[in-house]
Amino acid sequence: MPNRFLLRRILLRSPPSSSAELGGDRLFISAFQNCRSYATAETFHEDREKRGKKWFTLPPFTGTINGAALGKELSRNRSNVGRDEHTKATTALKWVTSCCPEIPRSLVQKLFRLRQVRRESSSNMEASAEGVQAIRRVAAKDSMNLGDRICLPITVKQFPNDKQEEGHCSEEEINFIRSLVLYKDPAIIVINKPPGLPVQGGIGIETSLDELAATCLSYGFPEPPRLVHRLDRDCSGILVMGRTQTSATVLHSIFREKTFGASDDVIDHPKGVLQRRYWALVIGSPRQEEGLISVPLGKVVVDNGKSDRITIVNKAQCLPSQHALTKYKVIGSSYPGFTWLELIPLTGRKHQLRVHCSEVLGTPIVGDYKYGWRKHKDWKPVALSKIECHSNEKLPKRKNLPFDLNMDSGSISENNLRLHLHSKQMVLPNVSLALQSVKLHSDCDLSGLESLELVAPLPSYMQRSWDITNSGFDKGDITNS
Numbered sequence: 001m002p003n004r005f006l007l008r009r010i011l012l013r014s015p016p017s018s019s020a021e022l023g024g025d026r027l028f029i030s031a032f033q034n035c036r037s038y039a040t041a042e043t044f045h046e047d048r049e050k051r052g053k054k055w056f057t058l059p060p061f062t063g064t065i066n067g068a069a070l071g072k073e074l075s076r077n078r079s080n081v082g083r084d085e086h087t088k089a090t091t092a093l094k095w096v097t098s099c100c101p102e103i104p105r106s107l108v109q110k111l112f113r114l115r116q117v118r119r120e121s122s123s124n125m126e127a128s129a130e131g132v133q134a135i136r137r138v139a140a141k142d143s144m145n146l147g148d149r150i151c152l153p154i155t156v157k158q159f160p161n162d163k164q165e166e167g168h169c170s171e172e173e174i175n176f177i178r179s180l181v182l183y184k185d186p187a188i189i190v191i192n193k194p195p196g197l198p199v200q201g202g203i204g205i206e207t208s209l210d211e212l213a214a215t216c217l218s219y220g221f222p223e224p225p226r227l228v229h230r231l232d233r234d235c236s237g238i239l240v241m242g243r244t245q246t247s248a249t250v251l252h253s254i255f256r257e258k259t260f261g262a263s264d265d266v267i268d269h270p271k272g273v274l275q276r277r278y279w280a281l282v283i284g285s286p287r288q289e290e291g292l293i294s295v296p297l298g299k300v301v302v303d304n305g306k307s308d309r310i311t312i313v314n315k316a317q318c319l320p321s322q323h324a325l326t327k328y329k330v331i332g333s334s335y336p337g338f339t340w341l342e343l344i345p346l347t348g349r350k351h352q353l354r355v356h357c358s359e360v361l362g363t364p365i366v367g368d369y370k371y372g373w374r375k376h377k378d379w380k381p382v383a384l385s386k387i388e389c390h391s392n393e394k395l396p397k398r399k400n401l402p403f404d405l406n407m408d409s410g411s412i413s414e415n416n417l418r419l420h421l422h423s424k425q426m427v428l429p430n431v432s433l434a435l436q437s438v439k440l441h442s443d444c445d446l447s448g449l450e451s452l453e454l455v456a457p458l459p460s461y462m463q464r465s466w467d468i469t470n471s472g473f474d475k476g477d478i479t480n481s
Contacts, residue, residue, distance in 0.1 A: 237423025
């Protein structure tokens, strides 16, 4: 039996940098090269047949893409990007969680704490004379090297079969959520979000899109789709989600960089890598048919702390603020009292478009009772002409959709208005192709990467308002102007 006190003293006297670079077990081997017979107590030279009964092996480590760096470069439309710029150091814990997303992170961490995780290193110094590689204990924070394989206890492999389903949706609900999909590839999934469906859960929210996506939109992927940006609950239109942790990181970086570089885009890049276009019906008409809104926005607490609202922050106010930029252009409607606008947000601030329309242009969005309540307090529905009334009677009355959603009612011809704000178009880089290029080529040119162009149709009630405001009308039939 080896002298444990002697071994401990030698271990403590070894340079700390070696431990950080090579991991605890490699330090042990390097410290006791002359005592290799003693070191076998910490190694597991089992043959393949016996090992298979105790462990199951994850795929070899091939390097992890730095999604944040890749997203940043895509936003800058940079060419000749090397693979090394987009790779990052990965710990054993991160590699296990990325390979086995179905295993709870708490269980993976417990396995590391109990020292039940092994690594089969690609280093030649760890191969035995017979050519059988040793598997050694590995710590959660140890860095992975190319070709390394992680071995987990075989009992953990049975866990996914015993786990309970995260959510329960009927077949009708699943089919409805999947009918919203506009586009999907191995990296992203895009849906046309219906109005009235919250994007994220919270207090008083029973059903949210992120929870439904995990149940209905995984399509066999081991990971659920992840949110990378948000839309207001009553807003509709294009919503992009990442299908893997890496693609979600890339997308999140693209959206973030778009906001940070908004001022530069206006001057140097009028057609940015990420372009978002919203359609909105507003009450009134702006003084100019197109322009750029550039004002800071801040949050104020109202109702004795029960709620908050976004407002324009003046220089004299001592409030934290964020600069917000929005391009706008009139796109249709000569109907008295209403105007259709195309809104292009260059930054991504909370309620940015709603506040800019209401407080800067003086034309609140139809159905926005929070920021345009003054214009809505005396609201009267637009009276339809005889032809429109006749055609309206022929339209079948649809029942509510799953999750108590209704996209038919809420047009300007009704008493109860819905928010007329829709994410109509979006152009963004093809993240799936970018990830493939970085993985396959040591140097890749991303400047010529094709973009995805996405378009989402208007919800029924907004389409109805569009038809009313852009068709012929009889001025004698107008009751609200």
